[in-house]
Amino acid sequence: MIIQDLQIKRRNIPLRVPFKTALRTATEIENIEVSLTLENGIIGQGAAAPTFVITGDSSEGIEAALTGPIKTALVGTDINGFQTALQRIQTCCVGNTSAKAAVDIALHDVYCKLLNIPLYAFLGDKRALTTCMTVGVDTPEKMALDAKKSVEDGFQTLKVKVGANPQLDIARIEAIRSVIPNTVMLRLDANQGWKPKQAVQLIKEMEEKQFHIEFIEQPVAGYDLDGLKFVTERVATPIMADESLFSTKDAFKLVTGHYIDLLNIKLMKCGGISQAWSIASIAEANGVACMIGSMMEPTLSVAAAAHFAAAHPNVKYFDLDAPLWLSEEPDVMTYKGENIQLSDLPGIGSVL
Missing domain, CATH: 3.30.390.10 (Enolase-like, N-terminal domain)
Known part of the structure; x- marks a missing residue:
């Protein structure tokens, strides 16, 4: 054909x-x-x-x-x-x-x-999926309000954007923790916003304050692998690579060199489902779990990432809330609180 x-x-x-x-x-x-x-x-x-x-x-x-x-x-x-x-x-x-x-x-x-057949069936599994909800960088007060609303909307894991002003980051997390239950898990994404020594200092302070941080994404510049390893080796909180990871070669270096604890896979960074599958398998062979993430993307590409995540056994964490930020309603996947439902139609579920 x-x-x-x-x-x-x-x-x-x-x-x-x-x-x-x-x-x-x-x-x-x-x-x-x-x-x-x-x-x-x-x-x-x-x-x-x-x-x-x-x-x-x-x-x-x-x-x-x-x-x-x-x-x-x-x-x-x-x-x-x-x-x-x-x-x-x-x-x-x-x-x-x-x-x-x-x-x-x-x-x-x-x-x-x-x-x-649906894409998840072609890839080989359909595990249940949930997603965290992202809290964007803002004042501590605004971020606390956003976090509280997300929990009220049914999200038990929040991904908190930090790094734009490191001096404020502790106050941001303190404000969020003051309005949500300790049972709600926090993930932090610094988006390369900290320097290595600064990252260690901030993370250790968060650990002392018992903020219950699940992991921290990309605390330092993506190119600074030595800095990334410096942080990973000096804190108890797991460190995840995001902007440091684009290719299968990147994945191999990061996991075999013990630069990080976790990997964040995004289809737009690696080149699609086939490359994402290879990255997750490389990580699996080296005992490193993965998260599926997304940029600010349309629902179709996020749904494709969700099908991949539902099928690959080494994708343990899910960050697939991008469609919920769009002004149009999701079509090829649906959300009920933090729970994601994939389409059972052939392919990703789009109908032309």
């Missing part, structure tokens, strides 16, 4: 409220949708969201990669050579992980539609 065409469409989706991290403030997301059409008319869909400050990918760059080398690599090939097609996506150009992720998702979607 021949892949006949690849088409793209760009649209912006406003957020319900601004999303703030140590790296940026977003009020909307750019969404690049990609469609793969088979010769029998079946269409598979994927999507990507550019994030200059993390992946370096722009909308224009994603579109150029999709309509240039990626389209050339796929159109005219046989979908039944599925693994070969996945390899062609990864090798047709350097970088461009967001574009590769979008078409990798679309290829999985169209192949599963051809087989008439």
Whole structure:
């Protein structure tokens, strides 16, 4: 069955409220949708969201990669050579992980539609999924209000953005802890906002204050692996790599070199489901658990990540709340409080 065409469409989706991290403030997301059409008319869909400050990918760059080398690599090939097609996506150009992720998702979607099975079934499992809810960087008082509302909405794990002003970070967590039960787990994401010695000092203070932090994401700059290891070796709280992890090579170095305790996999960083699976398996072989995360992305690509997470046994943590920040309602996956329900329709669940 021949892949006949690849088409793209760009649209912006406003957020319900601004999303703030140590790296940026977003009020909307750019969404690049990609469609793969088979010769029998079946269409598979994927999507990507550019994030200059993390992946370096722009909308224009994603579109150029999709309509240039990626389209050339796929159109005219046989979908039944599925693994070969996945390899062609990864090798047709350097970088461009967001574009590769979008078409990798679309290829999985169209192949599963051809087989008439959901993506999770193709990948091999459907474990129950829950998600944390993100609390964006703000004043301690505003973050405490946001955290309290999230708990009232049914979330038992909160991912708290810190790092924009390290001097305020202790006050932020104290304010949040003062309004939520100790049974609610906190995860911190510094988004590369701390220096190594500063990170150790802050984390040890949080440990002394018994803030019940489950783990801390990317406390230092993504390129600073020595700094990351410095922090990991000096605190009791588990440290997770995010911006330090893009490729399977990164994963291998991080886990075999004991730079971190945990890995955060994002499809936009690594290039799609196939690469995410390899990263999770590398980590599993080295006794390192993984989380599935997402950028500010459309529901379609987050749902693809959710299908992957439901199937891979080494994905132990889930951060899939991005669709809840969008002004449009999720379609190919549904939320009830922190619980996620995947579509049982073929592929990811999109209907054209």
